[in-house]
Structure formats: C-alpha cells, structure tokens
Amino acid sequence: TAGITQAPTSQILAAGRSMTLRCTQDMRHNAMYWYRQDLGLGLRLIHYSNTAGTTGKGEVPDGYSVSRANTDDFPLTLASAVPSQTSVYFCASSVLLAGEQFFGPGTRLTVL
C-alpha cells in the first residue's frame, strides 16, 4: 500500500513562478491537509479539505490555493512564489477531520 505520496521530492523555483505540489492518497480518507514546516515554527496548517469538493483555510493560507476534485488528490498551488514560501511542505490525510493523520514524505521547496 502506497499510503500518501507527494511530488516532487524537492524543487528550486524562481520567485514569481507558479508551481503545483502534488499529493495523492490511496486510503480513501475523507480529510486531507497541507502543512508547511519551518525551523523553529513547527507545522502550520495552510489549507484543508474535509471531503471531496470542499476546502478550508488554515493558519497560513495566503499565497496558496488548493482544490479537491476527488477523494484521492489534493494539489497545492503557489500562483506566484516568493522567497518566504521556502519551506518543507507536508501533505496529510485522515479518515475524519481532527483524527489520526497520515503524512506524506514531504516536498522541500526553495524559492530564489
């Protein structure tokens, strides 16, 4: 079982460019999440989705957008990247919102 996968593993991106981070889960979980992890700040929720077709804003949503067209996929898009978006991005899923979460391996993004 793959669980939850993310792509790419890492990326260097020029400021002003757009990028989509991909996340796919095969556990048929209802809820999915995107976090960013920065040194000294822990994990901060960017966006979440409690079921296909719905999304919500987390603690730090500005500069990011998400969509949830189906149960399995939850892409995160940076429309115009800025250096402050340099971070490690984790996707996660759970059966229920606020339940046990399963994390992907992360995407390390550097915006120059």
Added chain:
Amino acid sequence: SQQGEEDPQALSIQEGENATMNCSYKTSINNLQWYRQNSGRGLVHLILIRSNEREKHSGRLRVTLDTSKKSSSLLITASRAADTASYFCATDQYSGGGADGLTFGKGTHLIIQP
C-alpha cells in the same frame, strides 16, 4: 497561533533512561495526539488520547492528559537510540463552522545517547 507548546525544546538522555516531554495547550479540546518525526521524514502518529481519558499506554509509551491544567505528557520508557527524533503534540480545534483539523506544537527534539 500555536495551540500546543512542547517542553522542553530539546532533551538529551542516555540510552535506557526514560524521556518525558510535556505539552500545554490553550483552548478546550476533544482529543490530543502525539507524533514522531525522524529527521527529513514525515510525521508518524504515536497515540491519541481523548479529553475524557487521563492516561493511555502503547508499548513503551505512556501519555497522560490533565484537562484542568490543559497539559499532557509523553513518557518513553527504556529509551533506545532509534527513539531519537522530534516529538510533536497536536490538538483538535473547533471553530464556529466545525472542526478545523489539528494544530501542532513546535516539538521537542529528543536525542538518545548510546
């Protein structure tokens, strides 16, 4: 804003000793969870304790919850080198529209010296 805050930020102990990490939170919760993160990897769920529970065990892990003090502790007994990792507490958090997922603390970095 951060809901959970772990203490200490870093902890270094000898293999075989017990490790205790604490978590404090601010608002009422339905459950509290602990996660482990090995360097460069995603988080792994360890244990969930509900607000009506006071203690829970899983193998060498023991979690306590004191809702009156809004705090939790994670005890790892007979530590091993493989326990070296960062440990995070996470709490659920409800807004007027419903659950908003989990809020994570900044973590405790645990180092087990062989």
